[in-house]
Amino acid sequence: MKRLKVSNNVIRRLPRYLRKLDELTEQGVTRVSSQELGQQLGLTPSQIRQDFSCFGEFGQQGYGYHVPALRAQVAAILGMDRNYRAVLIGVGNIGHALIDNFCFSDWGVRLTAAFDVKPEVIGTTFNKVPVLSMEELPRYLDENEIDIAVLTVPKDAALPVTRILTGHGVEAIWNFTNVELTEPNSSVLVENIHFSDSLLSLSYYISERADEKAAKAARRERKG
Amino acid sequence: MKRLKVSNNVIRRLPRYLRKLDELTEQGVTRVSSQELGQQLGLTPSQIRQDFSCFGEFGQQGYGYHVPALRAQVAAILGMDRNYRAVLIGVGNIGHALIDNFCFSDWGVRLTAAFDVKPEVIGTTFNKVPVLSMEELPRYLDENEIDIAVLTVPKDAALPVTRILTGHGVEAIWNFTNVELTEPNSSVLVENIHFSDSLLSLSYYISERADEKAAKAARRERKG
DNA sequence: TAGATTGTTAATCGATTAACAATC
DNA sequence: TAGATTGTTAATCGATTAACAATC
Numbered sequence A, B: 001m002k003r004l005k006v007s008n009n010v011i012r013r014l015p016r017y018l019r020k021l022d023e024l025t026e027q028g029v030t031r032v033s034s035q036e037l038g039q040q041l042g043l044t045p046s047q048i049r050q051d052f053s054c055f056g057e058f059g060q061q062g063y064g065y066h067v068p069a070l071r072a073q074v075a076a077i078l079g080m081d082r083n084y085r086a087v088l089i090g091v092g093n094i095g096h097a098l099i100d101n102f103c104f105s106d107w108g109v110r111l112t113a114a115f116d117v118k119p120e121v122i123g124t125t126f127n128k129v130p131v132l133s134m135e136e137l138p139r140y141l142d143e144n145e146i147d148i149a150v151l152t153v154p155k156d157a158a159l160p161v162t163r164i165l166t167g168h169g170v171e172a173i174w175n176f177t178n179v180e181l182t183e184p185n186s187s188v189l190v191e192n193i194h195f196s197d198s199l200l201s202l203s204y205y206i207s208e209r210a211d212e213k214a215a216k217a218a219r220r221e222r223k224g
Numbered sequence C, D: 001t002a003g004a005t006t007g008t009t010a011a012t013c014g015a016t017t018a019a020c021a022a023t024c
Helices: A008-026 A034-041 A045-053 A067-077 A093-101 A134-143 A155-167 A195-223 B008-026 B034-041 B045-053 B067-077 B093-101 B134-143 B155-167 B195-223
Strands: A084-089 A109-116 A129-133 A148-151 A172-175 A189-192 B084-089 B109-116 B129-133 B148-151 B172-175 B189-192
Touching: A008 A034, A008 A045, A008 A067, A008 B195, A034 A045, A084 A093, A084 A134, A093 A109, A093 B093, A109 A134, A129 A134, A134 A155, A148 A155, A148 B195, A155 A172, A172 B195, A189 B195, A195 B008, A195 B148, A195 B172, A195 B189, B008 B034, B008 B045, B008 B067, B034 B045, B084 B093, B084 B134, B093 B109, B109 B134, B129 B134, B134 B155, B148 B155, B155 B172
Parallel strands: A084 A109, A084 A148, A109 A129, A148 A172, A172 A189, B084 B109, B084 B148, B109 B129, B148 B172, B172 B189
Antiparallel strands: none
């Protein structure tokens, strides 16, 4: 597979392609053109062809793309067939919700253990995932090759726990703590789920729309 | 406040500015230059000045920016002082976690009610938020001006519930369902939290790094 | 006043879109 | 074969960066 200087924008679109291709599969559609795909995703056909061409030639002239084949390619590009292993740190409300409801295996990731400091959860099992003591974390990381740490601890614990993780070979953190983890010196990959950023963007767009409406109304007022 | 043709990229950076300004406030820093701010956020000073200049003139030559003043401006731009009202639909694991742990009021949003179909949760209260029957939703929306619906229902319910929401005046949906809601005809604002998209991006970056390492190793192999 | 730093205009860079030859 | 649609090269558009006069 090609993989050269792919822009962030392209990468962020890949999961959307995957989602749409799964939807088409469900609908029994086996063939799709960049034209149709673009229509359904609100993108131009050009962009879609450009995006895929970063990684190879997945289509066929005069025909378009074979949905299952393209789906497999996108999945491979995203690393879904690499069986990454993950642990989850912090079995609070969000952590618990993720263990119970988020189907890691659907996305090619195996969640093998969770960690917490609370005695009442240590030793229990949620959705087949055992909850171990936080004290066992370093040893566990040393003995198992863990690629991803799902970080769902309280704010204060975010940085200390991150230091343990990076100190024991974890290369990627899926961060739910709303704390900016990316330290300049560190080379760990961080992907943030910032709930508040998302809500605030929405709040911005609502405000923008409201202001536009108000401005329009004001203009009408002045005129008539 | 100015508010003209602001690009999506700028808007997505605003919450990060807010977060950093709050951090500086906590540290007792009252003054910051675009230089320093850029350093801490990994952005160029130019970009930061450009971004703010979309909305007004918040700085002072030779001095920089007054942190509390700038913070207030950014908060206002994001609509945090507009007291938007929200309801949450679907008190499952994630919905419950949000009610209990996500501090809506910190971001200027009031969560006034939650809705569900399960008899065992209807009538209960979490974190002062009452859980009402799904059947009451239309009436509730008619009688209260709700700006935002937090959608945390199971996949299958996503579209039917969305129709109820848009049919009763909700203009914005904060979507946790991993279902593409944005219908072409609808004018409702949708902001998605796609956990899987985020995890897959991370998976991509891990794979990219692994491939680079492998390629480097292969080159070394060939040479010596 | 001299130094610092803004807001803004111009230059650069990168991403998206358009066009089209290649070909199924 | 004729029509359709790709992959890719060129053109356009927009976003980021650099430069600098204005000014605190």
